[in-house]
Amino acid sequence: MDRKEKRMKKYIGKRLLQLIPILLGITLLSFLLMNAGTADMVDVMESRTGAAFTEEQKQQMREELGLDRPLPEQYARWLVDVFRGDMGESLVSGQPVFQAFVSKLPATIYLTLTSVLATILLAVPLGILAAVKQNRLLDYLIRFLSFIGNSLPNFFVSLLLIYFFSLKLGLLPVMGSSGGWKSVILPTLTLAISMASKYTRQVRAAVLEEMNKDYVSGARARGVKERKILFGSVLKASMLTIITLLALSVGSLLGGTAIVESIFMWDGVGKMAVDAITMRDYPVIQAYVIWMAVIYVAVNLVTDLVYHYLDPRVRLGSEDA
DSSP states (O other): OOHHHHHHHHHHHHHHHHHHHHHHHHHHHHHHHHTSSSOOHHHHHHHHHTOOOOHHHHHHHHHHHTTTSOHHHHHHHHHHHHHTTOOOBOTTTOSBHHHHHHHHHHHHHHHHHHHHHHHHHHHHHHHHHHHHTTTSHHHHHHHHHHHHHHHSOHHHHHHHHIIIIIIISOOSOSSSSTTGGGGGHHHHHHHHHHHHHHHHHHHHHHHHHHHTSHHHHHHHHTTOOHHHHIIIIIHHHHHHHHHHHHHHHHHHHHTOOHHHHHHTTOOSHHHHHHHHHHHTOHHHHHHHHHHHHHHHHHHHHHHHHHHHHHOHHHHHHHHHO
């Protein structure tokens, strides 16, 4: 094993050790919040079933669920069960939470992949074009459209898309996933318009920053063609910024875009979380919070590793530390 691989493994181990307290803190916070209300799981189960439990029955159920024990002990038992893959049972459906969660995950992953792909196809070319045509009509038009797209909330964009493409033109299904590949177009566009509008401006700024550096002026003075400078040097140097933006968007999308999934009745983890919050299904809410924490921590870790691999300045900084 050479020195570079040792440094890389040491860096990965260091980052993992830093992330463990974050995950534990998030699990503790979510557990405390779920137990902060006046009604516990027994009270919720009583209201959901419509039954009238006696106080003796409630006490017996609390003892069976371990709710009569001190909070630290409850948290420790719950955390051990989570590591074993046991997240409890849904208070509404009665199904194991982990099984229900896994069944919803493919729909969210599918929507995430299509949205990220659409964002790349929109944001990167438009950002580059706006930078190349700086302070010209096309640049002003792209910046204006990106400002409008970034200002509109997702629910409003989704309603506009439904109105024009589904109700007026009849080209796409309104909601659900029964329409095959056509069903994913509207939720994908809803998410991609917002993300692409934001990232177009950031890609433009990253490309402009590189184009104003001395090595670009030197290449132009040597007679190197603009296309070669742009695609051979500028875009390569701007990739770190683009990768970071995409990594952040992947994290938020995998967490489930609750509003969009609910509007289009897309059966993913975001819609599941909204339904669980509405019905006070505490085990499902806790599972969703854990999923969000793991996703963001994992995405940040991967992004750091990519930075560490691609940017020598990050490697030197970590070695000095």
